[in-house]
Amino acid sequence: MGEGSAPRIVVDGLELALPGPDGVAVRVLGGVTLGIAPSEFLCVLGPSGCGKTTLLNCIAGFLRPSAGRVMIAGARVEGTPPEVGIVFQEHALFPWFTVRQNVEYGLKVQGVPRDERERAAADFIELVGLHGFEHHYPHQLSGGMKQRVGIARTLVNRPSVLLMDEPFGALDALTREAMQEELLRVWERDRKTVVFVTHSIAEAVFLADRVVVLSPRPGIVQAEVPVAARRLRSRTSDQFVAAYRAVEQALRREESLR
């Protein structure tokens, strides 16, 4: 993250309270402040229920903050901004559409002509390595393939900001590592600004320029750990292990504070 460059995303004193089961408001986020630089790959890490996904939903414009604000490219977020693309937990593909129909959906609703959007969809299906599966329905694909479709469906709209909510959480360990490498390969092409939520330390350290550790509810930024190692990172190098330890310690510290 360059010191001089203006942040692409600004999260400023973000608080959010949601109505709990008994009607009493629960404070999910307790004042999160973050700046995310253009082209930065940021991972948000924290224990379950700390508000990681909620934070992402606020940046995506799905939730309105109770206090504080979220700005993207200098504009306050109200509803999903056009430059933002979201990759959901559990892929959220439309089961009634084929792979190609899913991928071209964003272009279709924008009124992009058929042959143009078919070409674009084909490109991105190719990019995520699913050539030949265009006419399959999501339930005919493996978990990893579904998530690739989810990524292609988002990337085809050429968002400059990519929000990813534990996209690989449901995958087995090997598929997960392969998907992480593939995501980096795709990301290296045009270096979008990425906010990636995960609860895996190894995943965060493998992917991120910077790891932000949230505290348990109400979530605030507990620690920030920059990861300087060059990509693709070896998961066994000293640098990787050192960064892993630093993040782990931040998580521990925050646990012991409870």
Place this chain on the structure above:
Amino acid sequence: MIHPFLLPSPAEVGGEAWDLTRSGVIFRFAGVSLLRVIGGFLIGAAVALPLGMVIGRVQTVRDLCDPILELARPVPALALIPLAIAWFGIGELSKLFLISYAAFFPIVINVIAGFHAVDPIHVRAARSLRASEVQIFRDVVLMSAFPYVVAGLRIGMGMAFLVLVAAELIASNAGLGYLIQEARLNFNTARIFVGIIAIGLLGYILSKTLMELERRVVPWKYV
């Protein structure tokens, strides 16, 4: 030994079936019955589809209608036969009423479930891809509900068929239910069996056709 009057031989039943086929009576009666089922089914569906959609989408309407539906649902259509006769006489109308009543419930219940079960994550995904509200309704809400609606229609058709014969027993001069009733009055047990087999075959063909139709219009569930 069982008396042949109670259980006629296959040859007797076959002979009776041949007679009814040759004279065309069985086809005419099957046609009459089929028209009644389809007529009643269409009326039931025409009421159930829009109603189910509104109940499924609008919470206040759901709160209002749920108790009424839950109370009315366990009442079998056959319990309404006296009422049907009192209201609509013994003509075609009372039969259509009973059949449409029977078809209505499975359809409305499935349509409600379908429109209620729209996954918010799909709505969010569509919204994040910048679909308009109209596009979200068309591409997400309707598509989510569609398999439920189709299943409801298939089950509704089955229920309509189940009530058909009972409805035809009330009073009629054509139809497979009438065939059985009339055969009983004439002590023609073989004809009763032919009628039963014909009803079975018609029901089988109907349900197979609908299932095949379902596979085709909801490919993402079956491919």
